[in-house]
Amino acid sequence: MHQIHIAPMMGYTHRHFRYLMRRFCPEVLLYSEMVTTGALLHGDVKRHLDFDTTEAPVVLQLGGHDPQSLVRCARLGQDYGYAQINLNVGCPSSRVQEGGIGACLFKSPQLVASCVQAMVDAVSIPVTVKCRIGVDDHDTFEHLFNFCEAIQRAGCRFVVVHARKAWLGGLNPKQNRTVPPLRYDIVEHLTTKIGLPVVLNGGIQCHEALDKHLQLFPAVMIGRWACSDPLGFAQRFDQHPSRLPTARILDDYFAYVDRSLSRGERLSFLLQPLQALFHGQPGARSWRKSLNSLTHHANVSSGRSLSSFIEMTKRLPIDQFIRG
Ligand SMILES: Cc1cc2nc3c(=O)[nH]c(=O)nc-3n(C[C@H](O)[C@H](O)[C@H](O)COP(=O)(O)O)c2cc1C
Numbered sequence: 001m002h003q004i005h006i007a008p009m010m011g012y013t014h015r016h017f018r019y020l021m022r023r024f025c026p027e028v029l030l031y032s033e034m035v036t037t038g039a040l041l042h043g044d045v046k047r048h049l050d051f052d053t054t055e056a057p058v059v060l061q062l063g064g065h066d067p068q069s070l071v072r073c074a075r076l077g078q079d080y081g082y083a084q085i086n087l088n089v090g091c092p093s094s095r096v097q098e099g100g101i102g103a104c105l106f107k108s109p110q111l112v113a114s115c116v117q118a119m120v121d122a123v124s125i126p127v128t129v130k131c132r133i134g135v136d137d138h139d140t141f142e143h144l145f146n147f148c149e150a151i152q153r154a155g156c157r158f159v160v161v162h163a164r165k166a167w168l169g170g171l172n173p174k175q176n177r178t179v180p181p182l183r184y185d186i187v188e189h190l191t192t193k194i195g196l197p198v199v200l201n202g203g204i205q206c207h208e209a210l211d212k213h214l215q216l217f218p219a220v221m222i223g224r225w226a227c228s229d230p231l232g233f234a235q236r237f238d239q240h241p242s243r244l245p246t247a248r249i250l251d252d253y254f255a256y257v258d259r260s261l262s263r264g265e266r267l268s269f270l271l272q273p274l275q276a277l278f279h280g281q282p283g284a285r286s287w288r289k290s291l292n293s294l295t296h297h298a299n300v301s302s303g304r305s306l307s308s309f310i311e312m313t314k315r316l317p318i319d320q321f322i323r324g
Pocket of ligand 1: 007008009010011012033034061088089090091130162177201202203204221222223224225
């Protein structure tokens with residue numbers, strides 16, 4: 001199992017983020033944003049699932065509660081080359097709740113087990129689950145344990161546990177990622193009681209904490225830290241044999257942006273993963289300003305030849321950070 005997973009995050013872990021992140025982190029397991037079965041079965045499959053093969057391995061996270069719909073989507077994921085399928089049992093948003101998916105499924109272990117079992121029977125890639133330690137009044141250790149046992153019996157390969165509970169009635173999604181306290185002790189206790197491998201998630205923001213948790217868990221999942229300070233997080237791969245110098249990674253990414261623009265992708269979306277790149281370094285603000293003005297400039301001059309985008313990147317103060 002990969003020791004480090006980069007969490008599924010709506011609005012962040014889209015294919016462009018993953019393309020860039022893979023180059024900084026050759027050895028992490030990357031996840032898609034959550035894709036609902038409805039969006040896949042009634043929407044544009046290629047737009048939701050297509051990705052660059054160099055991002056691999058990537059896990060497709062599905063949101064759903066109907067075993068047969070999940071089976072169809074898991075098969076699509078497998079056909080598109082995803083390495084694993086992960087079922088979302090942790091998202092607390094009200095829209096997701098209305099659809100009967102995400103965190104509210106934690107209250108129905110048997111239903112989640114049927115979903116897992118159906119997908120395990122239908123695809124040859126591993127099927128996993130991401131959940132919380134509790135949801136509303138379903139927050140005893142016994143419930144968590146029974147939930148994990150049920151999905152293990154159904155063939156779940158490992159479970160990712162966000163070490164805080166979710167309050168579906170009282171808190172919005174952002175509050176549900178900050179207000180309920182982190183309870184690593186509960187997840188640690190779970191690992192000692194169950195044979196199912198447990199991946200720890202939640203609140204890990206520095207290398208010391210990551211290394212400490214890796215002594216107790218086979219793997220950890222990092223969310224916000226990887227988005228807010230990608231290079232700081234990726235430092236641990238600086239000496240990896242396939243990690244190219246940052247300047248070359250950026251040149252490659254700009255060429256990727258150029259190619260993606262010709263497929264009709266939006267520039268602001270393509271530049272989003274670069275925004276936080278030099279987090280905490282002097283000049284980080286002027287870097288973000290330059291990126292924004294690049295987007296503005298490109299919008300104004302849309303229709304120019306694509307090579308002009310590469311030309312435009314010369315306006316970015318890259319040398320200040322990495323070449324100087
Ligand atoms: C903006 C944002 C979007 C998220 N979207 C998803 C999602 O699509 N699926 C999911 O399972 N979790 C989602 N999460 C939760 C993260 O995967 C992770 O469990 C949570 O942020 C805790 O980990 P962290 O403290 O390392 O950030 C999201 C989190 C954030 C901040």
